[in-house]
Amino acid sequence: MDCLFCAIIRGEIPSTKVYEDESVFAFRDINPQAPTHVLVIPKSHIPSVDGINGENAVEVANIFRVIPKIAAAEGLSNGYRVISNCGADACQSVKHLHFHVLGGAQLSDKMA
Ligand code: 5GP
Ligand code: ZN
DSSP states (O other), rough: OOOOHHHHHHTOOOEEEEOOOOSSSEEEEEEEEESEEEEEEEEEEOOOOGGGGGHHHHHHHHHHOOOHHHHHHOTTTOOEEEEOOOSSGGOOOSSSSOEEEEEESSSOOOOO
């Protein structure tokens, strides 16, 4: 399958990994929008939030178990933002579910 993030998980495209376990992979965004900008993704190919279902929800839950650990490891003790863009109106550019973890500075009080 021609998926950029699946290729990153397989190591075919280099990335700066910050976390990996059986079902979750996390790496630094190539174009950071904040001092810390990590992408947290499931290892299995789920296209977007729209693709979350009863069968893969455990993997998504695992992502949310991992995010606080990554935030702590990144020193985001003053807070952080978690975003997932889903579909065209949200400008989702990579069709593999990912959660942006943004922090390390005061973020905008506007989300869109
Ligand atoms: P989206 O726009 O789909 O919500 O987010 C996709 C994110 O993937 C963007 O923030 C973009 O900078 C990041 N990205 C795109 N290609 C690469 C890449 O090859 N490596 C890394 N580390 N991040 C990428
Ligand atoms: Zn994929």
